[in-house]
Amino acid sequence: MMHRPNPLLDKLQEILPRIAENAAQAEQDRTVPEENIRLLKSVKFHRALQPKAYGGLEISLPELTDCIVAIAGACGGTAWAGSLLATHSHQMAMFSKQAQDEFWAEDPDATASSSIAPFGKVEETEGGVLFNGDMKWSSGCDHAEWAILGFLRNGENGEKIYSFGVVSRDDYEIEDDWYAAGMRSSGTKTLKIKPDTFIPEHRIEAAKDMMTGKSAGFGLYPDSKIFYAPYRPYFACGFAAIGLGIAERMLEVYRNITKNRVRAYTGAKVGHATPALMRLAESTHQVAAARAFMEKTWDEHKAMSEQQRYPTDEQLAFWRTNQAYAVKMCIEAVDRLFEAAGGSCWFSDNEAQRLFRDSHMTAAHAYTDYDVCKQILGRSLMGMEPDPTMV
Incomplete structure (x- = not known):
């Protein structure tokens, strides 16, 4: 099928045969091979939606999805995990500048996996929350330096506010429990968060604010064409x-x-x-x-x-x-x-x-x-x- 002009897709075409060759081994290992991640990083796929301020590409959504389609044809699990590692950068760009600097300043190649269903529990504390719980369904977590967690916190009127908090790799262990019939190579494992993990306020955002342009990071990149979006x-x-x-x-x-x-x-x-x-x-x-x-x-x-x-x-x-x-x-x-x-x-x-x-x-x-x-x-x-x- 015909594709629109897409420089990142052109670069991907050169590495996709090797990713396809790794597909059987990826299924056996139940995670994306390290080689596949290195290949994707070699063409900067993981930086597709990262702010240019940190060296990202800031490509459009149609360009990104065309790339994901191509990767999925080679290995579905690699596409599943790899695309999430890439798209989480778009979400990170909506967090505070302080959170983004902690995330990317020392390691611009850093990525995050996620577990956003609010399985965990939080307790309000000075300057943030204390998080407890195991977080399932974290695709690509073997290859991420951070994790974005979903949870509910109480609002001023007692309402539940669906929120996201960002934690570093030091704050959790990975439980190798991904035994599934499909997407075996995605490495969608469980994050076992260390007891009473502290998430500071500057690394927390309400989901609704990220959908309405009210998050702390909104407006940080006025010349960008992708961050003025939910x-x-x-x-x-x-x-x-x-x-x-x-x-x-x-x-x-x-x-x-x-x-x-x-x-x-x-x-x-x-x-x-x-x-x-x-x-x-x-x-x-x-x-x-x-x-x-x-x-x-x-x-x-x-x-x-x-x-x-x-x-x-x-x-x-x-x-x-x-x-x-x-x-x-x-x-x-x-x-x-x-x-x-x-x-x-x-x-x-x-x-x-x-x-x-x-x-x-x-x-x-x-x-x-x-x-x-x-x-x-x-x-x-x-x-x-x-x-x-x-x-």
Whole structure:
């Protein structure tokens, strides 16, 4: 498929074959190989959304997502973990200048993993909070120097304020508990936070403030084209991009498998049969539609940021749910091909079964749960207030 001009994507194309070669070992190790991280850093992928003030690239969201799509075609887990390490820089740019200096001043290559579901507990203390708890689902944590944690703190009127706090690698240990059916190579492990870890106030931001231009870091980069934007759409778009990259790769794998496949009992050429042609055609159309749909959405993100306009609640509802619908289409396209690819594709060393498993994992994230997203969009279309129980 044709891609828009993208210098970072051009550099990535040179290293993707090696990342693809590492995919089987990455699954076995249940984490992204160190070599893959070194390769991504060699082209500065991890700096894609980092402020230029610290040496970052500050590329647009469409440029970033095109890169994530390409990485996912080589290794879904590497794309999952690597994209989060990169997109967290966009979120970090919304924290205070003091927090950013602590994060990047001495190590401009530093990245953060995250665990943002509010599993942990905090106790208010002078100058910040004391954090306790184990934080699951931290993709790419093996390769990060920091972590962004989600938690609830009490507001002035007793309301719960969903917030983020940044802690250093010294504040937690990693529990190697990632035994999953999909995205095995993402290294999505548990962070065991040390008891009573202190998070200073300058490293805490309310999620709502990051969605409305009220965070401490807002306005630090007035000439930037990417930081005049809510954090969540940038954070969430990677999941749909990964689903798209896996589906596009599945089209290639299916063609290669089916082209010369002969049925063992009859000798019939499967690739010349009408059902195989029809399945390939429909999945190709579906994946192309998913790409076009997401590119339109990503372009809207870019345009709004460049115009220094924040999206309306209706736009946010569409942006959030568009990606989930695109993931749904991509999974349907992958399933259509995999179910007719033959018994050999179920062997663990066959790429097709890895793509099948990883594809379904892209719909397992809270932001791509389409049952939730249908309710979010439906309420918006009917003019109803957002349901706070649906993140």
